[in-house]
Amino acid sequence: MGSMILQKYTRGKKCFIASWSLASSSPTATPYSQSFLGRTLERLHRFFHFRASGCQKTLIMERKSRWFEGLIPRKPSDYAAFVFMIVMLWVIAIFELFVVLPLYHAPFSTWYCIHVFCGLFLWLNVFANFFMLITTDTTGKNLGMPSVLKPGWSYCPYCQLNAPPRAHHCQVCNECVLKRDHHCIFAGKCVGFRNYRYYMILALYLWLGAVYANVFHHEYVTEEIGSFGFWTLLTLFTPILMWFLGYTTVYGFFISFMTGLSIFALILFSGLLFFQVGIIVRGQTSHERKKKKREYDLGWKQNFQEVFGDKWYLAWIWPTMSSPLPGDGTNYKKSYPQEGKDL
Numbered sequence: 061m062g063s064m065i066l067q068k069y070t071r072g073k074k075c076f077i078a079s080w081s082l083a084s085s086s087p088t089a090t091p092y093s094q095s096f097l098g099r100t101l102e103r104l105h106r107f108f109h110f111r112a113s114g115c116q117k118t119l120i121m122e123r124k125s126r127w128f129e130g131l132i133p134r135k136p137s138d139y140a141a142f143v144f145m146i147v148m149l150w151v152i153a154i155f156e157l158f159v160v161l162p163l164y165h166a167p168f169s170t171w172y173c174i175h176v177f178c179g180l181f182l183w184l185n186v187f188a189n190f191f192m193l194i195t196t197d198t199t200g201k202n203l204g205m206p207s208v209l210k211p212g213w214s215y216c217p218y219c220q221l222n223a224p225p226r227a228h229h230c231q232v233c234n235e236c237v238l239k240r241d242h243h244c245i246f247a248g249k250c251v252g253f254r255n256y257r258y259y260m261i262l263a264l265y266l267w268l269g270a271v272y273a274n275v276f277h278h279e280y281v282t283e284e285i286g287s288f289g290f291w292t293l294l295t296l297f298t299p300i301l302m303w304f305l306g307y308t309t310v311y312g313f314f315i316s317f318m319t320g321l322s323i324f325a326l327i328l329f330s331g332l333l334f335f336q337v338g339i340i341v342r343g344q345t346s347h348e349r350k351k352k353k354r355e356y357d358l359g360w361k362q363n364f365q366e367v368f369g370d371k372w373y374l375a376w377i378w379p380t381m382s383s384p385l386p387g388d389g390t391n392y393k394k395s396y397p398q399e400g401k402d403l
């Protein structure tokens with residue numbers, strides 16, 4: 061919270077409602093009068109103090125934006141997907157580690173430790189890459205965009221600046237994103253030039269985690285809910301309905317939900333990886349794929365380096381491993397430089 065400052069008005073009277081201001085030096089501070097509390101105070105001030113003393117001061121209160129506000133998605137559907145993913149990552153890790161693993165291996169035995177190490181490596185990498193995905197600046201704000209429209213550049217009427225080739229404006233993020241691929245609803249953020257690497261490694265580890273979880277709990281789940289027949293499949297994909305109908309217990313519902321979700325995640329991430337690796341190999345973005353443009357295709361190895369950086373073979377170990385990207389996100393090599401020079 062910002063520091064409290066008591067303001068005195070020219071009339072010399074104190075306004076008990078409007079005089080309190082939460083001052084903030086942060087340029088990203090949200091006007092407090094836009095919040096529910098701010099609007100209520102504004103109404104109270106107008107109703108009581110304007111009548112009593114004629115004070116016409118508009119209540120403008122500001123509060124400091126909290127550090128985590130920039131990380132949380134603004135769109136409700138993104139927010140729901142974001143929360144669901146974070147919660148389920150915790151639930152699945154706890155289920156595999158504390159329910160399934162002790163049934164197969166004695167605590168602290170060699171295989172127990174190997175599974176804990178592999179599981180933690182995947183889980184921590186998922187969170188670390190997710191964190192880097194949402195905190196990396198995907199715009200060209202710090203580069204300073206030229207005031208003159210260069211060849212191949214375009215003017216963005218929303219941002220009111222010239223955007224480089226392959227940059228596109230995102231209506232949700234409300235900014236122009238360098239080499240924009242798409243807006244990820246789970247991250248509530250656009251995937252572009254600077255965070256594509258984290259997105260792909262995140263997708264890879266989520267896929268590996270889904271394979272691991274499905275294989276690992278397969279035997280336990282089959283014992284708990286029976287072999288894969290019609291009713292079992294129905295319980296897996298409609299656990300709430302089957303629970304209501306009395307075909308399964310609360311624990312059976314939980315197991316079915318976890319198993320159904322793991323299978324769904326495996327299908328989803330397999331499709332996602334297949335699609336994304338395909339467009340990286342062709343040197344495209346999702347937008348260019350729709351338009352069937354392949355002017356930036358430099359061969360599969362160079363295309364991978366454009367996403368994962370010079371040290372692409374180290375990028376998978378941990379997101380903070382340095383792997384500089386070629387260029388700054390405003391200039392891209394073309395497959396046919398002579399033809400594309402003045403486009």
Ligand SMILES: [Zn+2]
Nearest residue numbers: 216219229236
């Ligand atoms: Zn824009």
Ligand SMILES: [Zn+2]
Nearest residue numbers: 230233243250
């Ligand atoms: Zn976006």
